Amino acid sequence: MSEENRELEQGGEEILADAGAAGETEKKKDSLESTVYCWAQAVVTAVVGVILLFTFGVRLISVSGPSMQDTLYTGDRLLVLNAMFCGFKAGDVVVINDYNAELDDTLVKRIVAVGGQTVDMDFSTGEVYVDGQVLDEPYIKEPTYTPEGVAFPLTLAEDEVFVMGDNRNHSTDSRDTRLGPVKVGYLQGKALLLLTPGETPDTGKSDWSRVGVIH
Numbered sequence: 001m002s003e004e005n006r007e008l009e010q011g012g013e014e015i016l017a018d019a020g021a022a023g024e025t026e027k028k029k030d031s032l033e034s035t036v037y038c039w040a041q042a043v044v045t046a047v048v049g050v051i052l053l054f055t056f057g058v059r060l061i062s063v064s065g066p067s068m069q070d071t072l073y074t075g076d077r078l079l080v081l082n083a084m085f086c087g088f089k090a091g092d093v094v095v096i097n098d099y100n101a102e103l104d105d106t107l108v109k110r111i112v113a114v115g116g117q118t119v120d121m122d123f124s125t126g127e128v129y130v131d132g133q134v135l136d137e138p139y140i141k142e143p144t145y146t147p148e149g150v151a152f153p154l155t156l157a158e159d160e161v162f163v164m165g166d167n168r169n170h171s172t173d174s175r176d177t178r179l180g181p182v183k184v185g186y187l188q189g190k191a192l193l194l195l196t197p198g199e200t201p202d203t204g205k206s207d208w209s210r211v212g213v214i215h
Contacts, residue, residue, distance in 0.1 A: 058082060059189065061095060061106060063198065067165030067172065068093070068108055070141050071214070075198020075206075078108070078214070080189040088161060088184065090114055090130070093191040093214050096163065096182055108191065109163035109173050110139070115184070119162045120153040121175075128164075129153075139215065144168040148175035159184050 063076040071093070072078070080095050088094060088111060096107040113119045113130045120129040126143020128135045146169045156162055160181040165171025174181055191214050197206045 069167040071166045073198045077196040078191045079193040086190045095188040097188040113162040115158040118155045141167045149177040
């Protein structure tokens with residue numbers, strides 16, 4: 001092979017090598033851009049999802065007052081599922097909003113009866129009856145001894161619920177004529193989770209073992 005041909009062959013190899021290196025660099029660049037794009041898309045999707053979730057699906061509220069002790073305390077932060085995504089039943093802890101200007105803006109209570117049921121109470125024994133049956137209420141702080149003005153027995157309309165605080169003798173609830181049975185449309189949502197605990201009155205400390213599903 002002549003010297004001239006040898007030089008041409010070496011030159012061709014160098015050109016091919018340069019082209020190959022350039023191709024590898026371009027592939028790496030494209031791969032990096034693709035990865036960055038995918039991550040950016042995932043982040044934007046996650047942010048939009050969180051915004052939509054907290055706009056329409058769930059909300060955070062803080063508990064204020066003693067009416068739900070010992071289930072909930074002042075300062076507890078709750079995750080609440082929007083009413084449009086849940087059906088309500090007896091036993092649910094619910095959030096009531098903008099119901100009566102005389103009361104707090106936001107009330108947290110427990111449903112004890114739903115539409116069509118009849119509620120009655122024996123304030124001497126502290127027992128609550130729904131459709132003639134005594135309720136089993138392991139969640140209450142003490143039996144129900146305080147009448148608040150509503151006459152019993154009381155039959156609920158189909159679009160009403162009867163709510164009470166777990167701290168029965170220190171709660172403004174459906175026994176009070178200012179509240180009474182609550183229209184389902186005023187229920188803002190159902191409390192699902194206790195996210196962060198407030199201070200337990202007896203200890204003055206936050207009990208993190210309370211975090212979790214609200215029963």
